[in-house]
Amino acid sequence: KCSKLDIICFVVLLQLSAIIATNYHGYKVYEVVPMTKKQTDIVHTLSEDPKYDFWREGRIVGKPSQIMVAPEDQGGFEENLSRNGLGYAVVAEDVEEVLRQEKIERSLTRSGLSIGDVTFSSFMLYNEQMAYVRRLATDYPDITTLELIGQSYEGRDILALKISSGESETAVAKPTILIDAGIHCREWIAPTVALYILYQLVQNSSNAALYQNVDWVIAPNMNPDGYEYTQRTNRIWRKNRRLSDGATCYGTDLNRNFGYFWMHAGASNNSCLNTYAGPEAFSEPESRALRNMVQNHLENARLYLTFHSYGEYLLYPWGYAVVYPDNAEELQSLGNLAAEAIASASTIGSSYLVANSAAALYAAAGASDDWVKSVGVELAYTVELPDGDSPYAFMIPARQILTVDRETWEGVKVFHSYIEEKF
Ligand code: ARG
Ligand code: ZN
Numbered sequence: 001k002c003s004k005l006d007i008i009c010f011v012v013l014l015q016l017s018a019i020i021a022t023n024y025h026g027y028k029v030y031e032v033v034p035m036t037k038k039q040t041d042i043v044h045t046l047s048e049d050p051k052y053d054f055w056r057e058g059r060i061v062g063k064p065s066q067i068m069v070a071p072e073d074q075g076g077f078e079e080n081l082s083r084n085g086l087g088y089a090v091v092a093e094d095v096e097e098v099l100r101q102e103k104i105e106r107s108l109t110r111s112g113l114s115i116g117d118v119t120f121s122s123f124m125l126y127n128e129q130m131a132y133v134r135r136l137a138t139d140y141p142d143i144t145t146l147e148l149i150g151q152s153y154e155g156r157d158i159l160a161l162k163i164s165s166g167e168s169e170t171a172v173a174k175p176t177i178l179i180d181a182g183i184h185c186r187e188w189i190a191p192t193v194a195l196y197i198l199y200q201l202v203q204n205s206s207n208a209a210l211y212q213n214v215d216w217v218i219a220p221n222m223n224p225d226g227y228e229y230t231q232r233t234n235r236i237w238r239k240n241r242r243l244s245d246g247a248t249c250y251g252t253d254l255n256r257n258f259g260y261f262w263m264h265a266g267a268s269n270n271s272c273l274n275t276y277a278g279p280e281a282f283s284e285p286e287s288r289a290l291r292n293m294v295q296n297h298l299e300n301a302r303l304y305l306t307f308h309s310y311g312e313y314l315l316y317p318w319g320y321a322v323v324y325p326d327n328a329e330e331l332q333s334l335g336n337l338a339a340e341a342i343a344s345a346s347t348i349g350s351s352y353l354v355a356n357s358a359a360a361l362y363a364a365a366g367a368s369d370d371w372v373k374s375v376g377v378e379l380a381y382t383v384e385l386p387d388g389d390s391p392y393a394f395m396i397p398a399r400q401i402l403t404v405d406r407e408t409w410e411g412v413k414v415f416h417s418y419i420e421e422k423f
Contacts, residue, residue: 024095024236026071029055029392031089032081033064042084047362048266050273052077053236056393057311057361057384060353066393068095068236091391099235102395109398118199120402123188125231126156126224129195133159133220136202142166143211144202147296150289152225153242158289160219163201163211175423176300177416178377180219180290181307183254183368184238185226189385189396189404190307194220196405197412210413213420217297223254223286236394240286244279247271252278255308256364257287258371261320266364277366287368294372303419304372304380305412310387310394312350314339315357317373317380320365322358327378334418335381338411345410348403350386352411357382379419383408 034040043059046052051073056066069077081088092098109122116135118124124132137146145162152158160180168174181194198218200207210216221227225241239251249272256267259281263269267277282288294301316331318324325331335354343351353360357369373380385408387393388400396404 024068024099027092027095028069028071028074028090029092029095029098030067030069030077030081031064031091032067032086034059034061034086037061039084039086042081042086044362046077046080050268050270050275053274055236055310056387057313059362060360063311063353066091068092095236098392098395102235106398118195120192120196120405122398123192123231123401124195126221126227129191129221130157130159130224132195133161133198136161136198140202147217147293149219149293149296150285152223152289153240153285154225156224156228158219158222158224158286160217160293161198161202162215162217163198164215165208165212168213173300174213174215175302175419176215176217176297177419178217178294178297178301178304178372179307180222180293180305180368182221182223182227183286183290183306184308185223185240186230186236186238186394187307187309187385188227188230188394189309189387189401191220191227192401193307193383193385193405193408194218196402196409200409210416214416215297215300217293219290219293222290225286226251238274239276240284242284244271244276244283247276247279249276252276252284254284254287255368256366257282257284258291258366258368260371260374261318261365264320264363264365266320266362267366275364281366290368291371294375294377298376301372301377302379302423303415304369304377305383305415306368306372306381307383307385309385310396311384312352312386313357313360313382313384314352314354315360315369315382315384316355317357317370319357319363319367319370319382321363322356324356325373328356331379331381334379334415337418338414341414342407342411345407346386347407348386348388348400350404350407379415383411 053068058065147160181190256277262281314335339352369380390396
């Protein structure tokens with residue numbers, strides 16, 4: 001027999017769980033393709049409105065954007081587009097349903113992965129990724145060094161692996177390539193690329209030449225708390241998982257938290273937004289971990305690549321405003337070379353736009369690329385990976401991981417040759 005108290009408890013719990021459960025019922029994803037310069041400006045204005053969550057970035061003539069809009073904002077959104085003569089397609093009528101389907105598909109494709117192994121046919125859990133990184137360090141001690149660059153807010157290790165054949169025979173130090181992925185945790189394809197680079201460098205012996213004259217330092221998952229959260233709770237979470245002092249909502253956008261022109265543009269002081277910059281620059285343990293990694297290798301670091309998704313862009317500084325650095329021409333032409341290599345290797349028609357990030361997308365200050373360049377790493381790029389044939393950007397199917405990783409690797413090799421030749 002249950003008491004009155006039991007029943008009250010039950011009802012309260014039921015209501016609480018309904019409030020806590022993230023729910024995207026009725027949220028739609030729109031696809032908009034601006035066809036004129038004026039229309040790109042409209043898409044740009046939309047991207048500055050915190051109500052709209054851009055799943056795929058695109059404010060270039062002919063490049064599709066994907067925008068998630070809550071039910072209560074859809075009327076205004078559609079009206080706004082129509083008023084400006086912008087056509088749109090609804091690619092997802094109900095995001096909750098898309099997420100549900102994706103979860104089912106994911107559980108079907110998950111394979112029994114032995115600890116320490118790597119797979120490119122499903123999205124690995126954070127623990128599996130790190131077990132692989134540790135395994136490489138143990139099994140290949142001659143060429144790898146494990147670096148604990150920091151810990152996430154919830155206490156997870158943030159690891160990087162250095163790959164090097166050792167001291168150079170000449171007195172000249174070798175140039176270092178720095179790579180990270182996963183700053184935005186929902187962009188699952190990004191860590192797979194970093195892991196694939198590790199795999200190719202360390203385990204494919206025919207690539208041994210790639211670390212003779214150049215050192216690599218690769219951190220495959222910069223936001224493990226967020227990544228776990230996207231795996232288990234909310235697939236489309238972007239920020240980290242720390243609640244700032246006095247904040248209403250969880251999470252800081254790590255890619256607005258770096259200390260160069262922090263909060264200058266394209267960042268918010270509202271903790272409930274996806275572009276919340278945090279209470280101050282480097283307030284977050286995850287952005288500090290990347291800072292550590294960069295500072296530890298600053299002397300020889302020559303190139304920085306940070307992997308994001310989606311949109312097929314190779315973006316270079318500055319991003320805080322439309323300002324071109326002194327070496328913009330070099331950044332552009334090297335980016336073009338890498339983009340060409342990816343395009344010719346691509347089986348899914350990937351076609352990257354190489355551009356200054358503020359000019360091509362929007363001004364956004366506090367991103368990692370700007371800060372890394374500001375401390376002296378001349379060549380810095382944000383790579384916005386392709387989304388394959390998924391109708392919804394984030395839900396790139398696991399069967400396309402390898403496709404994207406392989407073609408991206410072709411681009412990474414072009415960057416490597418350039419660094420090897422130049423320094
Ligand atoms: N999609 C990335 C972001 O919004 C682009 C960052 C590009 N870099 C920049 N400094 N704005 O964080
Ligand atoms: Zn991102």
